[in-house]
Amino acid sequence: MAASRIISHPHRPFPPPPSETHAHSSINLNFALHPPKRCRFACVLRASLKENHLNDKGAADLFALPRPLTSTQLSDSVSDGPRLQVAYQGVPGAYSESAAQKAYPNCEAVPCPQFENAFQKVERWLVDRAVLPIENSLGGSIHRNYDLLLRHRLHIVGEVKYAVHHCLMANHGVQLEDLKRVLSHPQALAQCEHTLTKWGLVREAVDDTAGAAQYIAMHEVKDAGAVASSAAAKIYGLNILAQDIQDDCDNVTRFLMLAREPIIPGTDRPFKTSIVFSLEEGPGILFKALAVFALRQINLSKIESRPLRNSPLRMADDNSNGSPKYFDYLFYVDFEASMADPTAQNALRHLNEFATFLRVLGSYPMDTSTV
Numbered sequence: 001m002a003a004s005r006i007i008s009h010p011h012r013p014f015p016p017p018p019s020e021t022h023a024h025s026s027i028n029l030n031f032a033l034h035p036p037k038r039c040r041f042a043c044v045l046r047a048s049l050k051e052n053h054l055n056d057k058g059a060a061d062l063f064a065l066p067r068p069l070t071s072t073q074l075s076d077s078v079s080d081g082p083r084l085q086v087a088y089q090g091v092p093g094a095y096s097e098s099a100a101q102k103a104y105p106n107c108e109a110v111p112c113p114q115f116e117n118a119f120q121k122v123e124r125w126l127v128d129r130a131v132l133p134i135e136n137s138l139g140g141s142i143h144r145n146y147d148l149l150l151r152h153r154l155h156i157v158g159e160v161k162y163a164v165h166h167c168l169m170a171n172h173g174v175q176l177e178d179l180k181r182v183l184s185h186p187q188a189l190a191q192c193e194h195t196l197t198k199w200g201l202v203r204e205a206v207d208d209t210a211g212a213a214q215y216i217a218m219h220e221v222k223d224a225g226a227v228a229s230s231a232a233a234k235i236y237g238l239n240i241l242a243q244d245i246q247d248d249c250d251n252v253t254r255f256l257m258l259a260r261e262p263i264i265p266g267t268d269r270p271f272k273t274s275i276v277f278s279l280e281e282g283p284g285i286l287f288k289a290l291a292v293f294a295l296r297q298i299n300l301s302k303i304e305s306r307p308l309r310n311s312p313l314r315m316a317d318d319n320s321n322g323s324p325k326y327f328d329y330l331f332y333v334d335f336e337a338s339m340a341d342p343t344a345q346n347a348l349r350h351l352n353e354f355a356t357f358l359r360v361l362g363s364y365p366m367d368t369s370t371v
């Protein structure tokens with residue numbers, strides 16, 4: 001199957017010829033590199049529009065005004081203009097709020113109950129940007145945001161790493177020995193797994209860390225504490241019982257900065273590009289996809305696979321006795337190159353020859369800081 005697919009692309013032998021030129025026209029960064037090749041992708045996109053109460057026309061109107069951002073517009077609001085409004089998930093005191101302020105230092109951070117609301121607020125021009133977590137060094141990927149990146153048509157315009165220091169907090173007068181339960185975001189609970197087990201506390205998951213702090217303060221809970229930031233303890237008037245309770249002192253969350261418009265990719269500093277694609281079934285096909293980068297010395301910094309939802313069941317090829325195929329995947333890849341770099345453009349053009357779907361989610365400056 002895989003072999004026949006390679007042969008079916010006689011114009012692009014594998015590996016590519018060493019004489020690959022840089023003379024191709026630039027790839028359209030705006031959305032998909034080409035219209036989805038298979039009906040199931042149209043289904044995914046239609047389902048996502050439906051989910052957001054948009055029809056194709058409405059969606060077209062929303063995205064009809066792409067004005068690329070320059071990378072100088074990335075990190076700050078216009079000094080004499082209104083403050084940039086940046087949506088984040090959670091309530092004041094959430095780590096996401098601090099990440100939004102790190103990404104856009106003078107911004108007005110706008111709380112949203114769910115990740116989805118942050119995407120929608122940007123799409124509906126209610127705010128200028130969203131800053132959302134995508135992975136944590138201890139807990140791994142935040143899958144929901146990978147799925148939402150595909151369902152919505154925002155562009156990744158930057159990334160910011162934020163060091164997460166968790167505290168255990170409770171109402172004044174409550175001691176560690178009084179606690180039976182602890183409330184927090186599931187990622188935060190997972191990041192403190194060993195310490196919470198040692199203390200014998202029952203974990204209760206809530207939408208965000210600061211929301212947990214707000215809840216126990218508002219309800220004057222005496223048998224439960226919250227895992228949240230020191231900022232949340234201050235805002236909600238709680239007493240910090242223990243600091244830095246995460247299982248590893250290097251606890252870093254990477255957040256993405258999202259906007260309606262892409263930025264114009266540059267080569268003046270290290271850039272990263274995020275893409276999502278899917279492939280036909282077959283031995284070696286993922287190897288072949290990743291090789292388009294390896295052959296050009298392009299470093300991959302992240303790969304994530306997610307189920308391709310809403311796809312109608314398709315029959316597998318003849319080798320699997322015609323049994324239905326349940327597991328189709330989308331692959332999210334971050335690679336360390338700018339879309340302004342012809343080598344990166346060639347790699348994507350090559351991938352596009354056999355990917356069944358390919359979309360550039362953004363090409364943006366890497367956060368090279370140590371946190």
Ligand SMILES: O=C(O)C(=O)C[C@]1(C(=O)O)C=C[C@@H](O)C=C1
Nearest residue numbers: 094095096133185187208209253
């Ligand atoms: O609950 C918060 O405070 C958040 O900002 C969310 C979140 C996450 O989604 O991972 C962000 C950073 C920490 O890793 C824990 C929780």
